[in-house]
Amino acid sequence: MAATNFKTENNTFRKLIGNGLTYRIPRFQRDYSWTNEEWEDLWTDLLGTLRTDGETAHYMGYLVLQSTDDKRFDVIDGQQRLTTISIIVLAVLKNIRRLVETGNEADANQRRFDQIQQTYVGYLDPVTLVARPKLTLNRNNNNYYQNYLVPLGHLPQRGFRTSEHLLRKAFDWFDRQVSAYLKASSGDEGKRLAQLIEDVSDRLFFTVITVTDELNAYKVFETLNARGVRLSATDLLKNYLFSVLDRGGETDHELRNLEDRWEATVGRLQSENFPDFLRAHWNSRRAFARQADLFKTIRSQVGSRDAVFQLLRDMEQDLDTYLALSSPEASDWPQDDRRFAGILKTFRVRQPYPLLLAAKRIFDPADFTGLLRATVVISMRFNVIGAGSAAEQERNYHAVAERIAKGEFAQLGPTLTAMRGVYPDDVSFRAAFADKVIRTTDSRNNRVVRFILCALEKHLSGQELDFASDTFNVEHVLPQNAPDGWGGFSNDEADALRYRLGNMTLLRSGTNRKIGAESYSAKRDAYRASGFSITQRLADENAEWTPERVANRQEWMANQATSIWRIAQLS
Template identity: 65%
Template sequence: MSATNFKTENNTYRKLIGNGLIYRIPSFQRDYSWTEEEWEDLWVDILGTISETGEPAHYMGYLVLQSADEKIFDVIDGQQRLTTLSLIVLAVLKNLQRLIEEGKNPDQNQQRLDQIRQTYIGYLDPVTLLSHTKLTLNRNNDHYFQTYLVPLGHLPQRGFRASEHSLRKAFEWYEKRARDYMKRQGGDEGVVLARLIETMSDRLFFTVISVTDELNAYKVFETLNARGVRLSSTDLLKNYLFSVLHKQNEHAHEMKMLEDRWESMVSRLGSESFPDFLRTHWISRKSFVRQSELFKTIRGKIIDRAAVFQLLREMEEDMDAYLALTSPEASQWPAELKRSVQQLRMFSVRQPFALILAAYRALNSVDFASVLRGCVVISFRYNVIGSQPANEQERVYYAAAQKITAGEVDTAASVLESLRSIYPTDDSFKSAFAEKVIGTNNSRSKRIVRYILCELEQQLSGQVYDFESDSFNLEHVLPQNPENGWRVFSDEEVDALRYRIGNMALLEKGRNKDIANSAYTIKKPVLLESGFALTQKLAQENADWTPERIASWQKTQAKLASAVWRIAQLT
């Protein structure tokens, strides 16, 4: 982003709102949604800054604005805070109005009311001499805001949206808090109220980021999200699609239909997951794109009404499959498919998702299951054991997805063949497996080791075990913290070998505790009595337990593993 398209500065609320500029919340931006919890937090922060012994300033966070002329700004992020601050000002004005009606210093309080209104709520147009509000809310909230709240008149309560009720309740909540504050302070009540607004406006400040168009706004979202600031790029994407329809003067019912369908998808996914879904969907059907370039790509392709609704239909078509990949337990997929997806999740692998979506759309159920299982095998060989870089792997999956979408491949065999370049050979896989170290200090890594050993056990004995069962534990033959009986291992060798796959075995619950940090001579008889064939074999084939025996045993495991995680046609 060039400097001319992007500007950042810190502004107080007074400088932001008291300078004659106009702020608009885009028509299809999110409705007002703050509740009493947020109202209370903000009010406590305000009182903390305006008290004589309080903090000299309170930081309100980022405010992302978009403007082509630096006179009228669209509020891309920060609409809830700006709206609430306007409600606080209106609540104070309502209290000033009440003082005037009660005959308490009416002339002075009328001047205060007029001045505060002009500074923070509206301004006098020098050409038309009409009053205009400085803040315009979205299409669902602005009518109530302008018609009832800004004039400080009667507030009707029936026949309105939930967000409009939230606006009214926020206004009434702050009106009471301002009145209570005024009475507690004592003295001239009008002065107290005016000082409240003036001090607040000087001590609340924002980091204001101004951009010139939607693309730069999206880049701001990406940058801030990378820094841990939670903003909704989903809203920005939504607003762009609505703007396409708005420019083509579409009927209100179509806009409402789009909004309802969009919100349904976001609700099912969660707003933070939506960008990931959109990118996966796009890659599976269109073109490869990085997350940082997604909005730019969509903006370049989705330019008319037909494209908007086609995108919507295709996203809805892919939604169930994507949710089955991210939340397999809740899906209606058969148990075999769920197991494969759960394994991908355990591996923390998402690179195949675009391919899986394409395969789910185009292949029959048998071929789809084969492709999904193939993705698990490749992920285990390439990612879990090989720890190879994922960038090139994702492009291979994308290319295969495109072939499916284009109808160039239509069987599991042809899809898997297109993945050959990311399928490690038996020799490279066995070599990597024979040296693999997986620390078991966290639950995910421990689950992976248990999974591996259960799969090897099934390959050796034919017995199927649930790797998440609590009926057995993970035994480190060389203890994680060895004591007497392990002098054959130097400190360096302990560090290098205790988390080698070859040093770990499955053992029935209770037996593991009994032998704890004991020497191998004590552990061996217990291992021989285990019901796990792989554990018995370890004890049978190793009279003692040394660095050399761990390496040898892990090579034996590697041979078994090459038969478990295998795609026959690629081997």
């Protein structure tokens, strides 16, 4: 990002709001949403700076603005904070007006009122002599803010949106707090209220990031998100798409239609998942886009009314498939499809999603199920056991998805052939499995090991087990917390072998707890009576448990795994 398109500085609220600067919440930015919890936190923090032993300032976080002239700014992130501070100012003005109306130093307080209003709420343009507000809210909130809150008159309560009621409630809440603040001590009330405004404006400060266009704003969002600051790239993209319609002079009816459908889509996904869905959707239909380039790519290709609505229709078409992949337990897919999608979720593998979205639109049900199974097998070989490059895998899946989207592939056979590049062959997979270590202290890893052991049990005995069941768990023959010298293992050997797959088997939960860290000879009888063929076999074939027996058993497991997770067409 060029330095000329990006500026960062720390500013107090006074510096932000003064000098003729104005701020506008983009028309389609989300509505005001703060409630008592946020109001109380802000007021408490503010009062903390007013105490003689308190902090001298309160940091309000990042404020992301967009401007081309450094005079008028669009608020990309920070609208809730700016709106609430402006409401605090209005609440103070309301209290000063009461002093004027009751004749309490009326002239002096009227001057204070006028000065504060001009500085922090609005002023007369020196050229046009038209009143210009310092802050303009979005299309759903601005009328209520300008017509009812700013004039400090009667606040009607019927027939308004939820966000407008929140604006009114925020004003009433802060009005009460300011009144209580006045009553807490004696003295010149007008001066104390004016000083409160001075303290608010000088002691609240932001890190202000100013950019010149939507693309630079999006890059800022990515950077801040990488550092743990929660911003909504979803809102930014929404604003851009709606601005495309707004520029075209379309009707309010179409804008409302787009907003309703957009909110329905985001609502079903939950906002934090929307960028992941958008990228999977986009890459299932178009040229590959990295997450870092996604907004730039969309902006370059979606610039007309038709393109905006086409994007929306395409997202709606793919939404159910994406939800079924990410939450298969709640889908209406056939049992096998739900099971395969659930395994991908257990593996935390999402690289196949664009491919599966593309295939779901075109393949017949049997071929789609076959492709789902193939992605499970590849994920087992490539992701869980192997150590392949996720980026390489993602690009391979996308290349196949692109050919499906173009109509080049409509069946499973040629699709599988094109996926050969991310399918580790039998020799490579067997060798990787034979050496695999999976630390089951991590809950995800524990589920993966349970899945592997249950699959081996089914392969050996035909017994179908639910790997998520709590009736059994993973037994570590060499215990995870083995005492020094357990079974003759050195400390180094114990550290190296306790999380090898060859050291793990299945055991009923109660039995597992009972035998704990007992010796192998004491455990062996429990293994024989376990009811699991994989565990009985371990006991029958191993009179003792040594590092060599761990390695030999894992070699046997690797051979079984190569048969279980296999795509005949590619092996």
